[in-house]
Amino acid sequence: MAGKTAAAALEARQRDPRAAIEIGRSALRAARSAGDAEEASTAERAIGLSLRELHDFDGALRHLRRAVRIAERARSARSAALARVSLAFVLSTTGRHAQALRAINAALGELDGGDADIARMQRGLVLHYLCRYDEARREYNRSIEAARRTGDRLGEARARNNRGLLRAYTGGLRAADEDFDRAAALYRDLDLELAVADVRWNAGISASRAGDVPRALTMFAEAEHEYRRLAVPRPALLINRLELLVSVPLLEEARAAADRALEELGADLVLARSEAMFYRARVALLEGDLEHAVRMAVAARRGFRREKREVWEAGARHVELRAAYLSGRRDRPLVAALVRVASRLDALGWRMAGLEARVDAALVARDLGDRRRAVAELAVAGAARRGVGTAAHRVQGWYAEALRRDLEGNARGAQIALRRGLRLLDEYRVSLGAAELRALSGAQGKALALEGLRTAVASGHAAKVLSWAEAWRAGALRMTPARPPEDSGLADALAELRAVTADLETALLEGRPVSALRQRQVRGEQRVRELTRQTSGGGAVSTPPEVHDLAHALGPAALVEYIDHDGALLAVVVAGGRASLHHLGRLDGALREVRLLRFALHRLVTLPEHVDRSAVRAGADHAANLLETRLLAPLRRRLGSRPLVLAPTGLLGGLPWSALPGCQGRSVVVAPSATVWLRASTPPVPPPSLPASPHPAAPPSPGRPVLAAGPRLPAAPAEIAAITPLTDSASVLVGPDATVDAVAAAMDGAPLAHVAAHGSFRADNPLFSALELADGPLTVYDLERLRTPPARVVLSACDSGLSAVRPGDELMGFTAALLGLGARTLIAPVVPVPAEVTTSLMVDLHRRLAAGEPPSAALADAQEAHRGGGDAALAAAAGFLCFGA
Numbered sequence: 001m002a003g004k005t006a007a008a009a010l011e012a013r014q015r016d017p018r019a020a021i022e023i024g025r026s027a028l029r030a031a032r033s034a035g036d037a038e039e040a041s042t043a044e045r046a047i048g049l050s051l052r053e054l055h056d057f058d059g060a061l062r063h064l065r066r067a068v069r070i071a072e073r074a075r076s077a078r079s080a081a082l083a084r085v086s087l088a089f090v091l092s093t094t095g096r097h098a099q100a101l102r103a104i105n106a107a108l109g110e111l112d113g114g115d116a117d118i119a120r121m122q123r124g125l126v127l128h129y130l131c132r133y134d135e136a137r138r139e140y141n142r143s144i145e146a147a148r149r150t151g152d153r154l155g156e157a158r159a160r161n162n163r164g165l166l167r168a169y170t171g172g173l174r175a176a177d178e179d180f181d182r183a184a185a186l187y188r189d190l191d192l193e194l195a196v197a198d199v200r201w202n203a204g205i206s207a208s209r210a211g212d213v214p215r216a217l218t219m220f221a222e223a224e225h226e227y228r229r230l231a232v233p234r235p236a237l238l239i240n241r242l243e244l245l246v247s248v249p250l251l252e253e254a255r256a257a258a259d260r261a262l263e264e265l266g267a268d269l270v271l272a273r274s275e276a277m278f279y280r281a282r283v284a285l286l287e288g289d290l291e292h293a294v295r296m297a298v299a300a301r302r303g304f305r306r307e308k309r310e311v312w313e314a315g316a317r318h319v320e321l322r323a324a325y326l327s328g329r330r331d332r333p334l335v336a337a338l339v340r341v342a343s344r345l346d347a348l349g350w351r352m353a354g355l356e357a358r359v360d361a362a363l364v365a366r367d368l369g370d371r372r373r374a375v376a377e378l379a380v381a382g383a384a385r386r387g388v389g390t391a392a393h394r395v396q397g398w399y400a401e402a403l404r405r406d407l408e409g410n411a412r413g414a415q416i417a418l419r420r421g422l423r424l425l426d427e428y429r430v431s432l433g434a435a436e437l438r439a440l441s442g443a444q445g446k447a448l449a450l451e452g453l454r455t456a457v458a459s460g461h462a463a464k465v466l467s468w469a470e471a472w473r474a475g476a477l478r479m480t481p482a483r484p485p486e487d488s489g490l491a492d493a494l495a496e497l498r499a500v501t502a503d504l505e506t507a508l509l510e511g512r513p514v515s516a517l518r519q520r521q522v523r524g525e526q527r528v529r530e531l532t533r534q535t536s537g538g539g540a541v542s543t544p545p546e547v548h549d550l551a552h553a554l555g556p557a558a559l560v561e562y563i564d565h566d567g568a569l570l571a572v573v574v575a576g577g578r579a580s581l582h583h584l585g586r587l588d589g590a591l592r593e594v595r596l597l598r599f600a601l602h603r604l605v606t607l608p609e610h611v612d613r614s615a616v617r618a619g620a621d622h623a624a625n626l627l628e629t630r631l632l633a634p635l636r637r638r639l640g641s642r643p644l645v646l647a648p649t650g651l652l653g654g655l656p657w658s659a660l661p662g663c664q665g666r667s668v669v670v671a672p673s674a675t676v677w678l679r680a681s682t683p684p685v686p687p688p689s690l691p692a693s694p695h696p697a698a699p700p701s702p703g704r705p706v707l708a709a710g711p712r713l714p715a716a717p718a719e720i721a722a723i724t725p726l727t728d729s730a731s732v733l734v735g736p737d738a739t740v741d742a743v744a745a746a747m748d749g750a751p752l753a754h755v756a757a758h759g760s761f762r763a764d765n766p767l768f769s770a771l772e773l774a775d776g777p778l779t780v781y782d783l784e785r786l787r788t789p790p791a792r793v794v795l796s797a798c799d800s801g802l803s804a805v806r807p808g809d810e811l812m813g814f815t816a817a818l819l820g821l822g823a824r825t826l827i828a829p830v831v832p833v834p835a836e837v838t839t840s841l842m843v844d845l846h847r848r849l850a851a852g853e854p855p856s857a858a859l860a861d862a863q864e865a866h867r868g869g870g871d872a873a874l875a876a877a878a879g880f881l882c883f884g885a
Contacts, residue, residue, distance in 0.1 A: 004030065008040050009046035014195040017053040017232060020046060037074030041067045045086050053194065055233045055269075060090045078115065081107035085119045092126045095270035095307045100126045114155065117146040121159045127272070128166055131311040131348060136166055157186035161199050168206035170349035171389070176206045197226035201237060208244040211390035211428065213437055216244050218534045238264070239272050242279040246286070247392070247439050252764070255283045274303030278312065281319045286443075290323045297323070317341050318357045323359045335364050339377065352393050355384050359400050369405055378404035380829035386422075391428035392444050395421045397446050411455065418452045421445070423473055426541045429475065433482035433535030435784060435812075436767055436821060442475050442808035449808070450566075457565055462579035463547045466572040466674070469563045470544035471831065473647075473809045474672035477820045478679075480539025483785060490531045490785070497524035497775030498740060506724065525768055536694075544675045551577045553678055557667075558644040560635060561674055562737055564649040564809075571631075573638045574674075582634055590630050594655045597623035601656060601831050604875035613871045621873070624659045632662040634847050643667035643856065647674050650805030654830050658863050659878040665864040667856040670881045672811050672819065680824045680885035705730040706746035706790070708738045710757025710772045713797060713833040719756045719842055726846040739775045753790035754846070756835055759798035759814075766804035766812035771795070781818045789821040794828070796809060796842050797835045801828030801881055815883050824885045825855045831879035838876045840864050841866050856882040 008026035024046040031039035048063035064087040084107040092100035103122045124139030140163035147156035164179030180203040202220030213730050218242060227234050238261040245254035258280035265273045281296035301316035318341050324334060338361035345354030363379035382404055384397030406414035425445045429438045449472030456464040486489045487671030501524075501598040504517040504558035550559055552573055558575035562584075569584040584590075600620035631652075632639070639662075646657060646668060657663045657670065700748035705727045709716035717734050724732055731746045733739075738757075747753045758772040769776030772852055783789070795801065795814065803813035810816075818826050827845070829838075843863055849859035862878040 003354070006042035006046055008051070009043060013046060013050040013053055014192040014198075016230065017050040017194065019052040024050065029422060036240050037070055037338075038076050038079045041074070041076065041079040041083055044070060045083050046281050048090070049086055052089050052093065053232060057090060057269075059080040061087070061094075077110045079566055081110035081119070082115060083759060085111075085122050087365040088126060089122055092129050093271070096180045097126055097308055099128050101130075114146070114150055114152055117143050117152070117155060117786070121155065121162065123872065124159075125162055128162065129307075129309065131309050133166060133170055133349060135165065136430050140166065141704060150705040151185045154190060156503045157183045157190070157192075157195065160186070161195075161202060164199075165202045165205065168202070170447065171207055171351060175204065178442050180206065187787050193226060193729070194230055194232060197223045197230070197232075200226070201234075201240065203702065205240050208240070208247065211247070211392060213244065213248060213432055214434075214534050214536050217530060220244075221530055221534065229663045239275045239279070239722035242276065246279055246282050248437060249283075249443055250285055250440055250805060251283055251286055254279065255287070255295075256716075257281055269730050271309075272305065274300050274307060274309075276314065277303065278316050278319070281316065285319055285323055285326070288326075290327050294320055311345070311350055314341055314344045315350055315353050317352050318345065321357065322360055325364060330364055330367050332368065332370075334360050334375065335368070338364065351384070351389060352396070355393065355400070359403070359630070360397065362400070362403065366403075366473075375404055375407050376390040378407070385417075391424060393446070394550075394679065395425050395428075395444060397421075398424065399451070402451060402690055404450070406451075406455075413453070415452065417846040418448045421473065423449045426475060426479075429537075430479045430539055431485070431537045433537040434533045435476060435481070435528070435817065437533055438479060438537070439806055439808075439810040439812055439816070440478035442472065442810050443806070445472055446473075446807055453565060454564070455572065457581075457725065460581060463571065465559060465563065465581055466547065466574070466579060467544060469561060469572070470673055472741060474676055474811060474816075475808055476810055477542075477672055477676045478542040478544075479537075479619040479820075480541075481784070481821050482535055482537040482539065483787070484532060484535045488610075490528065490781070493524065493527045493531055494721035494740075494779070494781060497528055500524050503767055503771075525765065529765075529767075532781060532784075542679055544673075545678050547574055548577075550574050550674055550678065554645065555619070555679055557645055559641050559645045559674055559677070561645065562631070562649045562652055563646040564651065564769060569630075571651075573635055575638050575640075575642060580638055584602070584630060584634060587649070590627065591651055593623050593626045593630070593644065597656065597659060598654060598831050601659065601875040601879060605831075605833060605837060605879075606873045607872075611633060617871055620659065624661065628660045630662060636662070641666075643669075645669045645674075645677055647671050647677065650803075650809035650811060653803055653805060653811065656830055656879050657881060658860070660752070663860075664867070667854070667858045667860050668882065669885060670883050671885075672809065672816065676819055677885060680819060689811050703749060704728075704753060706733065706743065706754070707731070708743045708746070708753075708757070708773070709754045710738060710774065711735075711757070711774055713756060713758055713835050715839050716756035716797070719755070719835060722839065722843045723754060723846045726843070726850045727754075736774050738773050740773050740778045740782060743773055743778060743785065747783075747790050747793075748786050750796075752788040752792045752849075754796065754842075755843075756796045759795065759800035761799055761802045761813065763804060767817075769802075769813050771800065780812075780814060783814070783817045783821065786821060787880045789818055791823065792825045792827075792849075793818055793823055794842070794845070795826070797829070797833065798837055799832045799879075801826065801827055801830045801883065815861040819884050824882040827855060827859055827884070829876075829879040830881055831875075831880045835877040837872050838880075840869070841880070855885075 004023055004026045006027040009020045009027055012020035024043045028043035031043055044067035046064045048060045061775035068080055071083055083105040083301050088100040088103040090508040104119055108111055119142035126134045127136035140159050143159040144156055159588040160179040160183040164176040167176035170471055180199050184196055184199040192290045199221035200219050207216035207219055261276040262715050277296045281293045284293035290709040297316045297319035301313050304313035321338050338357050342354045342357035343867045358377050358381040362374040365374040378400045381400035382397055385394050385401050398417050402414045402417035405417055418498055423443050429441050442818050452468040454868050456468045482842035500520045504514055504521055505519055507514045546786040561572045564587050567587055571582045571584055573580050601614055603616045604613055657668055706725055707720045707730045709720045720734055724730055733742055755771055760770050762768045772781045803811040803815050815826055844862040845858055848861055860881045868875050
């Protein structure tokens, strides 16, 4: 019977719960044969706790209640009490906290020594679930002291793991990590692999609440790997990932994860279900779906009330009240309710939510004319800027301080506070390595940027308006790019995804079932995202330029920066050494006309030759003229015939500007922001040495242009053949030679890269936008691994210049990736164009580039020369833009 005792089963449950169940069943049979009630009770307890690890809560409760009955019939008070403590653990996990507390309190009277220490630690866990944090902390402290005194390493590890999680939720993040490190070391010494994985997951929660997204994702990934290896389900862990996704915010992913959690979490996991509803409410709130936010928050609050979790209930109430504020409600009862919930959240340790509620209360009071109340609440909230909380917490504190200073008439001080908040946010964002996280986390600065822009617009001062627009616009592209380490596994993950995607394309073409391949593709994409997001960042953040710097760099050209100001479209023009501010009406009208123009141009390209295009051509001309009247005509006196640098607000980014009459034949450059344009226009300082390319295939000759053609595009090889004589000793990759690794390696450090390949823009995940090459897709993630981007890039097919737009006019796609890495110029279409129609345009473009024309002028002249080549050629040519410099 060596190793088959009930005690052995108990000890094994956090190493291998399935093996522990088998050991427990063997011990139970032996105990029944021997008539040993205490051993039978312990065996039932081990089986129940192991089933709990496997999330079979009904089975766990059944065995644990049986353990209590067996011990009571045998009049073994100690065994019955220990079984009640274990029963309380599962009861609390399933939300029955009152029953759990009664069971533990009843057991404590029958236990002493180490047994009592275990019971008190379990009592601390129930109090923790009930949000009675001070009481829970006292129980954990007592358990740790007792365990250390008696040398109970397992007891100390469990108590430290629990206390670490408590500290993570109540602001003691550094102390939490100390507890987790000690607990993991103890569990490792005891060879309890599952317990080590649980500690890793809790450390991920701590990192998430500290705002350390890469570390949190790394911890979660390591824990998940162990759970999969041990085949142990952890469905409730979806919730902790949800908190992280919402904090970034990765809203699309968070919404999908919350909906999945609500579908998959069983009725027994009531705590997790309530939390899933809470985070789903927060996602809806951030997306502006206020009705859904309130509906989910009310359901979550009712669940938390039943579960007696006061802090979570207050958090759900805050979501309801914030939705009321955002819906336009302004009354004194709302102020009072927001202040009450803010104070409660502060007292219970949820300081970020409390800070948001207090700022909302102040804003409502301000709108009601109660300046004294608003200033008082903002003074309390503003103290967070000096605290030791997360970057998001301190940024919100600076926002509150700016509002307070503004109310007290200190306009200059308010501007300083707003800029300090945005600077702090930039410091945090640059610490994130993934371009995706940098772009999306910019949403945390929205309130500060809009407040600064509001005051600048009210002043009517063009330079101030431009400065505030630049302070937030495309901030991720102002940061030094971070690349994943070579041992991250990203290259292998991308290769696997490429193979799956190629198999999927083949299956679709052959009409074979694809559901299994699609699932593999989704898993592969998630793996790539996770590996990229775990990259740490660092580096510098470019400071937005002053008007005189821009004027000097522009020379005879003019810069127009378009700005979305609460639905109104503004333009700042920098030309002739000065800046001017212009009001251009509502933005929604321009967006409607952009959609009409894009649709008409696409129709001109795709309609068969025999179809009359006159109505479509008239529609395109009409939309282009409307946009000209709206966007350029009011600026005509300032612009004259100057070359143009256009920095459109992100929602105008898909506009084919060269279709507008005022841009035809004119040198036009489009940039995400004035800062990005200035950086691209400044000649780079060559580094002393360049590290080796991360791609396996070395470029045939460093520094040579690269010309590549993708498959399933009949015109592409001919296009490359026609361009080759116009370039200097180019590396030509066509047919099977045009693999992702070969093309990427050749692009690394190239002076010019021209790729004629099918492109796909992924609105759902723009970083998986791709160019189709011989062995599969070259994605934005592949480009981000380049050490040195090509100086000039031409993408000649589809709509590969299109970008997704996120808050702060953050762009995501090929344009953002290449400009962010340091490419100076990208020429690409923003409407779908077929290579068959554009080959002659591309040949003409390269002829002009070879003659020394700047890229924007070369493109404009080539487009003008092809304007008479028929409707399809005209529309295809108009779809190209010159991005960068």
